[in-house]
Amino acid sequence: MKLKYFVPLFVFIPVVLVQLTVIPFISIQGVVPNLVLIAVVYFSISNGQIFGTVTGASYGLLYDLISGNLVGSNMLSKTVAGFIAGYFAGETRREKYLYTYSFTFVVLISALIDSMIFSFFSVIDFNTNFLQALLNHALLPSIYTSVVSILVVVIPYKRAFD
Amino acid sequence: MFKLFSYVWKQFREYLVLVSLVIISLSLLTQNNNPKVQYVRAVAFGSFATVTSVFYDFFNITQLKNENQVLRRLNAEMMIQLSTLREYGILNRELKGMLGFKDTTSLPLIPANIVSKSLSITQNTITINVGRNKGIKPGMPVLSYLGFVGIIQTCSDNFSIARTLKNVDLKLTVKNEKKRLNGIMKWDGEKLVIVDVPRTYDFDIGDRIVTSEISSIIPVPIPVGVVSKIEEDKTGLLNLIHIKPFEEVLSVENVFILMMVENDEKNNLELNFYKRQ
Numbered sequence: 001m002k003l004k005y006f007v008p009l010f011v012f013i014p015v016v017l018v019q020l021t022v023i024p025f026i027s028i029q030g031v032v033p034n035l036v037l038i039a040v041v042y043f044s045i046s047n048g049q050i051f052g053t054v055t056g057a058s059y060g061l062l063y064d065l066i067s068g069n070l071v072g073s074n075m076l077s078k079t080v081a082g083f084i085a086g087y088f089a090g091e092t093r094r095e096k097y098l099y100t101y102s103f104t105f106v107v108l109i110s111a112l113i114d115s116m117i118f119s120f121f122s123v124i125d126f127n128t129n130f131l132q133a134l135l136n137h138a139l140l141p142s143i144y145t146s147v148v149s150i151l152v153v154v155i156p157y158k159r160a161f162d
Numbered sequence: 163m164f165k166l167f168s169y170v171w172k173q174f175r176e177y178l179v180l181v182s183l184v185i186i187s188l189s190l191l192t193q194n195n196n197p198k199v200q201y202v203r204a205v206a207f208g209s210f211a212t213v214t215s216v217f218y219d220f221f222n223i224t225q226l227k228n229e230n231q232v233l234r235r236l237n238a239e240m241m242i243q244l245s246t247l248r249e250y251g252i253l254n255r256e257l258k259g260m261l262g263f264k265d266t267t268s269l270p271l272i273p274a275n276i277v278s279k280s281l282s283i284t285q286n287t288i289t290i291n292v293g294r295n296k297g298i299k300p301g302m303p304v305l306s307y308l309g310f311v312g313i314i315q316t317c318s319d320n321f322s323i324a325r326t327l328k329n330v331d332l333k334l335t336v337k338n339e340k341k342r343l344n345g346i347m348k349w350d351g352e353k354l355v356i357v358d359v360p361r362t363y364d365f366d367i368g369d370r371i372v373t374s375e376i377s378s379i380i381p382v383p384i385p386v387g388v389v390s391k392i393e394e395d396k397t398g399l400l401n402l403i404h405i406k407p408f409e410e411v412l413s414v415e416n417v418f419i420l421m422m423v424e425n426d427e428k429n430n431l432e433l434n435f436y437k438r439q
Contacts, residue, residue, distance in 0.1 A: 022217075065206035137351055
């Protein structure tokens with residue numbers, strides 16, 4: 001059995017720990033970066049689309065159970081986000097999207113999709129202005145998440161997770 | 163047949179995995195009130211909260227200095243208020259005695275610390291370090307010294323998860339303290355609003371909003387916030403009342419759980435949307 005299948009499990013606990021304890025202190029007007037999503041995107045690009053999809057689903061489900069969110073909401077959004085991030089995986093693309101600042105762009109796309117799906121199941125209010133809802137619920141958290149994901153590119157020991 | 167399956171799997175396996183997991187997610191979304199799902203959730207967050215409580219305390223130390231300063235000032239203000247209230251208390255006792263009223267029992271409050279916060283735009287929840295062992299039950303109100311914070315959603319033995327004011331799933335019956343007008347307050351993902359308020363209702367900016375006795379969840383009036391804006395509904399028939407909460411959910415650290423006295427007779431008579439365990 002390859003070790004790579006277990007790495008996401010070991011990474012999950014510290015990531016969620018930081019997400020739930022430290023990240024609230026750096027929130028800006030209630031907007032927080034989503035470290036769990038950054039991890040999903042990382043594993044998706046490094047290990048392929050199916051791996052990313054399954055990791056997204058597992059992370060989402062566990063996060064739902066731990067954080068008290070609607071069970072299934074994060075699972076659904078992160079499954080799709082992991083799947084989308086998987087399009088940037090592959091032997092030739094991996095170097096390009098994982099170890100350069102393009103990673104933040106992939107995180108931004110995945111975070112937008114993740115936030116939109118998550119918000120759709122949380123706030124179904126057809127009176128709300130769609131563009132405003134998109135800005136507040138999806139765009140701002142996604143931009144914050146992608147900015148924080150720069151750390152994954154600049155931290156020198158990133159290859160340790162491969 | 164096997165070859166066909168093999169071919170389909172080879173060609174579309176990414177999509178098959180995606181579709182399967184999406185179906186599982188959607189089916190789980192419909193099972194949130196299932197007792198088995200709730201049990202699994204209670205076990206999961208209960209175990210994890212033990213670890214997060216240690217981490218949260220560590221990172222929270224930096225915040226304590228500022229909090230102490232605020233609390234000292236508040237303490238001084240409260241001391242002045244207390245002496246005034248004592249005077250009122252004496253007067254109140256005399257008047258009640260004159261009217262022949264029985265004194266009301268004080269409601270028990272259990273102090274608790276927040277061990278983790280799950281922040282998102284729509285579903286803010288907090289995990290607190292008291293659970294079933296201290297008698298906490300789903301549906302009990304969580305408050306701070308400033309006002310209402312949320313409602314207990316799930317409990318494990320030693321920890322509980324509470325939905326905060328900034329959670330779209332928390333809808334609360336509130337009332338205008340001065341004008342005695344009731345309404346339903348909810349978080350719409352951006353702001354705290356009392357929805358569907360008839361335009362004839364006399365709400366003013368600055369009016370205090372408290373929880374209403376009509377609510378079958380919260381038996382006592384707890385301060386929630388003040389009216390910050392009055393906006394006309396898109397239909398033009400109703401108003402949307404914006405509320406500025408007294409307690410900022412993002413910064414709250416120490417809370418109390420109101421061990422409310424349940425009124426079984428009332429609960430049996432009324433249609434209670436929140437199913438208690």
